[in-house]
Amino acid sequence: MNHQSYYTSVKRILIIVLVLNIGVALAKIIYGYWTNSLSIISDGFHSLFDGTSNVIGIIGITIASRPPDKIHTYGHEKFETFASLGIAFLLFITCFEILQSAVGRFYHPEIPDITILSFLIMGITLIINLVVSWYENREGEKLKSTILVADARHTRSDVYVSIAVILGFIAIQMGFSIVDPIIAVIIAVLIAKMGIQIIKSSSSILLDTAPLDEETIRSIVNKVPEVKECHRIRSRGPPSHIFVDLHVTLESSSSLSKAHEVAHIVEDKLKSSIPEIEDVVVHVEGESDNF
Ligand SMILES: [Zn+2]
Ligand SMILES: [Zn+2]
Ligand SMILES: [Zn+2]
Known part of the structure; x- marks a missing residue:
């Protein structure tokens, strides 16, 4: 996929999700004011805050899509x-909030004013969030976009929060108020795990973990008949925009213009076999050279 259409697709998905999030938030806030239910109003403002995640994504993607410049010569991916x-x-902030409010509810148990309609509102928004996170995750995996996968995890964390709130209410109403903080701790651990997963995969990209296996690159390059051998194969970058550099060995008698031509063939072959490759730098050497 080419550079610009990748960023256009990712951005479009983030905007769709943001619009859905704002829609869900407004539905809750309007319904909350209409029925004078404080808990639904505050839940609505919480959903509005969830849009922050999408906004971070949109800003990140907008900067990432910029072409290389004088100070970011490899691009902004x-x-x-x-x-x-x-x-x-x-x-992690969400985790903290869940634990904090669970502690609050434990010491000051309050039965929220739950009606059939408020259950319905929670149920509908829960289903919307489930669908959104499934859609976002599927597109993220397809496009190999780190931000979409991360944002999908964030949307899924909202689903967990809603489930925790519903189960907590049921537990409190049945008289098992101890169950509510236990559920909160389990949900907080699940969300913290998702946060750690995001940090792990993001830092591995930021710290230049090789996205491509050396053998994968070698087997493609070896298909170029003029190439005798290749070595010092390196790759880095996010899975959607990979940079590759390598040494290829040619017949010692190859002319400079032939060597240049082969270097371009190697580059094109790699890019067409693995569309996520953004750039390839080829160092050419003769068979009898020993450095
Ligand atoms: Zn820049
Ligand atoms: Zn070499
Ligand atoms: Zn050239």
Whole structure:
């Protein structure tokens, strides 16, 4: 997929998700004011805050899509990965909030004013969030976009929160108030795990973990008949924008222009076999050279 259409697709998905999030938030806030239910109003503002994750994603993607410039000569792709860390940070805030409110409810148990309609609202928004996180994750895996996968995890964390709230209410109403904080701790651990997963995968990209296996690259390059052998194979970058460099050995008698031509064939072959490859730098050497 080419550079610009990748960023256009990722951005479009993030905007769709943001619009859905704002829609869900407004539905809750309007319904909350209409029925004078404080808990639904505050839940609505919480959903509005969830849009922050999408906004971080949109900003990250906008910067990442910029062409290389004088100070970022390899391009800005890693801004997408860096922005994913911001989403992980939001997940940790969510964790803290869940635990904090569970402790509050434990010491001051209050039965919220639950009606059939408020259950219905929670149920509908829960289903919307489930569908959104499934869609976002599927597109993220397809596009190999770190920010979409991270944002999908964030959306899924909202699903967990809603489930925790519903189960907590049921537990409190049945008289088992101890179950509510236990559920909260389990949910907080699940969300913290998602945050750690995002930090792990993002930092591995930021720290230049090789996205491609050496053998994969070698087997493609060896298909070029003029190439005798290749070595010092390196790759780095996010899975959607990979940079490769390598040494290839040619017949010692090859002319400079032949060597240049082969270097371009190697580059094109790699790019067409693995579309995620953004750039290839080929160092050519003769068979009898020993350095
Ligand atoms: Zn720049
Ligand atoms: Zn070499
Ligand atoms: Zn050239």
